[in-house]
Amino acid sequence: MASKVVEDNEIYLGGTYYPLNRPVQSVLASIYPAKVTIGDTTRDSNLRSSIISWSDWRGGIGVERMQGASDADRAWYSTCNLRHRHHLVLPALSTPTTAQEADDTPIQGQITFIQDLGTVLYAGYSTAPYYYSEDNDRWTRVTTSDGGSAHSFPADPTDSITVRMAGTDYVVVAFGSGFAYFSSSVVVTQNTSTATRFLTYWDDRLWGIDVTGQLWYTLTIGGTPVNDAKLPVQNDYVTDLFVGRDATGEQIIYAATKTGLYAHDFANQRWVETQFQLPFHNFNGVGSVRWRDSIYTPSGLGIYKYINGSNNAVITVMGPDRDDGIPATYRGTIKQLVGTHTELIAAIDATTAPGAQAATDIPWQGGATSGSSARSQDVVAASSGQSSIVAWNDVGWETKWTAPAANAGKPVDVMLVSNAGKGDYRLWWGLDGQVYSQLIPFDVTNPSQLVAVEGTDYAYEASGVHETPWFDAQQTEVDKLAIKLKVEVQDASGDETVAVSYATNYSTTYTNLTTITSTTLGATEGTQTFLLPTPDSPVGVSFRSIKFKLTLARGSTTTKSPDVVSVTLEYRKKLEAKYGHTVEVDLNSQYKGKDPMQLRSSLVSSIESNTLQEFTFRDDSGGTRNYYVDVTSATGIEYTGHDERGSSRITLVEP
Numbered sequence: 001m002a003s004k005v006v007e008d009n010e011i012y013l014g015g016t017y018y019p020l021n022r023p024v025q026s027v028l029a030s031i032y033p034a035k036v037t038i039g040d041t042t043r044d045s046n047l048r049s050s051i052i053s054w055s056d057w058r059g060g061i062g063v064e065r066m067q068g069a070s071d072a073d074r075a076w077y078s079t080c081n082l083r084h085r086h087h088l089v090l091p092a093l094s095t096p097t098t099a100q101e102a103d104d105t106p107i108q109g110q111i112t113f114i115q116d117l118g119t120v121l122y123a124g125y126s127t128a129p130y131y132y133s134e135d136n137d138r139w140t141r142v143t144t145s146d147g148g149s150a151h152s153f154p155a156d157p158t159d160s161i162t163v164r165m166a167g168t169d170y171v172v173v174a175f176g177s178g179f180a181y182f183s184s185s186v187v188v189t190q191n192t193s194t195a196t197r198f199l200t201y202w203d204d205r206l207w208g209i210d211v212t213g214q215l216w217y218t219l220t221i222g223g224t225p226v227n228d229a230k231l232p233v234q235n236d237y238v239t240d241l242f243v244g245r246d247a248t249g250e251q252i253i254y255a256a257t258k259t260g261l262y263a264h265d266f267a268n269q270r271w272v273e274t275q276f277q278l279p280f281h282n283f284n285g286v287g288s289v290r291w292r293d294s295i296y297t298p299s300g301l302g303i304y305k306y307i308n309g310s311n312n313a314v315i316t317v318m319g320p321d322r323d324d325g326i327p328a329t330y331r332g333t334i335k336q337l338v339g340t341h342t343e344l345i346a347a348i349d350a351t352t353a354p355g356a357q358a359a360t361d362i363p364w365q366g367g368a369t370s371g372s373s374a375r376s377q378d379v380v381a382a383s384s385g386q387s388s389i390v391a392w393n394d395v396g397w398e399t400k401w402t403a404p405a406a407n408a409g410k411p412v413d414v415m416l417v418s419n420a421g422k423g424d425y426r427l428w429w430g431l432d433g434q435v436y437s438q439l440i441p442f443d444v445t446n447p448s449q450l451v452a453v454e455g456t457d458y459a460y461e462a463s464g465v466h467e468t469p470w471f472d473a474q475q476t477e478v479d480k481l482a483i484k485l486k487v488e489v490q491d492a493s494g495d496e497t498v499a500v501s502y503a504t505n506y507s508t509t510y511t512n513l514t515t516i517t518s519t520t521l522g523a524t525e526g527t528q529t530f531l532l533p534t535p536d537s538p539v540g541v542s543f544r545s546i547k548f549k550l551t552l553a554r555g556s557t558t559t560k561s562p563d564v565v566s567v568t569l570e571y572r573k574k575l576e577a578k579y580g581h582t583v584e585v586d587l588n589s590q591y592k593g594k595d596p597m598q599l600r601s602s603l604v605s606s607i608e609s610n611t612l613q614e615f616t617f618r619d620d621s622g623g624t625r626n627y628y629v630d631v632t633s634a635t636g637i638e639y640t641g642h643d644e645r646g647s648s649r650i651t652l653v654e655p
Helices: 596-608
Strands: 010-013 016-019 025-028 050-054 081-084 087-089 094-096 111-117 120-125 128-133 138-141 159-165 168-174 179-182 189-191 198-202 205-209 214-218 226-230 238-245 251-257 260-265 270-277 289-291 294-299 302-307 314-317 333-339 344-349 358-361 378-380 388-392 397-402 412-418 426-431 434-439 463-467 479-490 497-504 511-516 527-531 541-543 546-553 563-574 579-586 613-618 624-635 647-653
Touching: 016 579, 016 596, 081 397, 087 546, 111 159, 111 168, 111 412, 111 426, 111 434, 159 198, 168 198, 198 238, 198 251, 205 238, 226 260, 226 270, 238 289, 270 302, 289 333, 294 333, 302 333, 333 412, 344 412, 388 412, 397 434, 479 497, 479 511, 479 546, 497 541, 511 527, 546 563, 579 613, 579 624, 596 624, 596 647
Parallel strands: none
Antiparallel strands: 010 016, 010 613, 025 579, 050 563, 081 087, 087 563, 094 434, 111 120, 120 128, 128 138, 159 168, 168 179, 179 189, 198 205, 205 214, 214 226, 238 251, 251 260, 260 270, 289 294, 294 302, 302 314, 333 344, 344 388, 358 378, 388 397, 412 426, 426 434, 463 546, 479 527, 479 541, 479 563, 497 511, 497 546, 579 647, 613 624, 624 647
16 A cells, blocks of 8 residues: 555545645544533533442342443442442341250251241251250250150251141141141151141141142141142142232232242132243242232242232242343352342352252252242252352342352252341351351341441441442443542441452453552541552553452451442543544646546545545655545535636545
C-alpha cells in the first residue's frame, strides 16, 4: 500500500490519485458526545469520567456479568450478609456441637435426623439416636427401655417428624423397613411390620409411605397402620410426603415424585396427578416444603414455587440456579428446604457438583425435619465441591454457611429450625458427623442496630468473601480506564479489616490493593480512596471488564464485624482511536492520466459508494498512512457551466 503514494500533497482514494491544494488535516473522530445534565448535578455528571457504585447488596448472588445498572445490587458470589442496604457484614457465626457423650466417648456416624421435642434437641448418628445437653455440650444415647440398653434403629433413618397425638408429643423416625417413636421419656418403641420411607401428619393422623408408594395412616401412635391409596408411579419414585393447600384452600397431603406432584384424595382413597408435572429427575421433589402457603419443590439446583389456584396453578422458577447460577465449587443438588420467619433456606449437597462420580443406587444416609421430609435414594462419591446453605427472602439468594475446605466433598445431611437445644431461634444441620447451629433472626434486623437477638449477643464468622459481578459498562468491546476506587467502611480496626482486590478481563488472578484498617482510615472512619494502580503511579488500570473482591475478617471478638457501606469506581471509556481527515482536492488540471472531468467523476463515485474507500497519504515525516473511510461531507463537487476545473473539499472518516 505504501507504494501507491509517491509524492507529497497527493492522496490515493478509491483507486484514483488526486493532487491536493494543501496538506491533509487529521482530527480524532472517535469521541463520545458531551454528557447532558438535566436538573441538579450528580456524581455521574463529570464530563471526563463515569461512576458505578455498589451500596445495595439485597439483590443477592447469582450474576456473573452485569447487564446494566439494574444489576448493581447483585453479587457473583458472597459468603457475607447481604440483607441490608449500606451494610455488608460478616455472616452469622456457625458452631458445631461436640460429638461426644457425657463421659467424652467420641460419637461417630453421619447425621441421619435432627428433631426437637419441647426444649430438647435430638439427632441421629447413623442408626443411633441421641439427645443434646447444652450445659456440658454433650450427647446422651436414647434407650430401648427405662434404664435399658442404648437403642439402635435397624437401618439408617430416612425421615423424621414431631407429632402430638392423644395429648403427648412424639418424635417419629422412619427407617425404611418400619418406623419408631419416643416421647419425653426417651424410650423407643419400634414398628417393624409397616415399611416406611417418609412421614407426615394430617387430620389427627400419622401418615407414612413406603418405597412402593403405598400410603398408610394410624389414629394412635401405637395403633395398627391402615393402608390407604397407592401412588400410580413406579417403585422408588416417591421423594417426599408433606401437607399443603389444595385449590379450595383446604389442607391435603401431597406426594412429591421423580416425575412431579400428586395430591391425595382422602374421600376416595386415591392419588390425583396435579398440574405440576416435570421431566424425570432423581432429585425432583427432594426436601419439598410449604412456606408462606406456597409449595416449594427442588429439582437439582432449581426450585419451583407452586401455587394451586382454583382455575389454574401458578408455577414459578426461583432457585439459586436462576440467572447465572453459582460457582462450580458450590454447585450441587438441593437436598432439603426449610422455612423461617424471614427466609426459605436450602441445603445444597455439593458432592453432586461437576466432576463428582455417581455411585450405585443406595439408600440415602439422612433423615428429615417436620414439615419437610424427603431424601433422595441416590448419592454420589465424594468430590471436591463444598456444600452450603443458602436462603431466599423473596428478593435474592444469600449464602448462610459454606462447609469448611477440610469438609469438601461432604453433604449437608439434614436441617431443622427450632429453639430447642440452646434456647434461642436457630438453624440446625448435620455435616460429616457434626451437628452445627446458627442463630437466625426472626425479624428484619439492621446490622447497625443489632446488639442482641433474644438476649444472646449476635456473633459473626471469622471471615467472609464478597465478589462483585464483572462490570464492562455495557460495552465489552470498548476499552475502559479505572481511575480510582473509593471504599467506605465502618467499624474497621486493627482486627476488623477489609482486604480489597480486583481482577480484569475475566482473569481468575486478583491484584491486591490494600487492607483497610483503622490505621489506613485514620482517626475518623470514612472513605478510603485508592488511586489506580498505585498512589505513586496513578495512570489508571486499563480494562474491558473489571470485578472486585472484598475479604472481611474479624479478630477474636466474635460480636464485631467490619461494615462496608459502599464501593465506588470512577472510570472513563476510551474508544479505539479513529480519525477524520479533511482534504482539498485540486481539479484544475490533468493529473496522472486523468483530466478534471475524469477526476471529478471518480471522486463522485467514491462519495456515492456503499463500501469503504481505501485512503492513503504521506504524512509530515515522510511515512505513509493508510485507512478505509467513509466520505461524510463534500463541497465543490459540481460546478455550473462547461468548465470542470476547480477544487473540492471533502471529509473522510474511519467508521
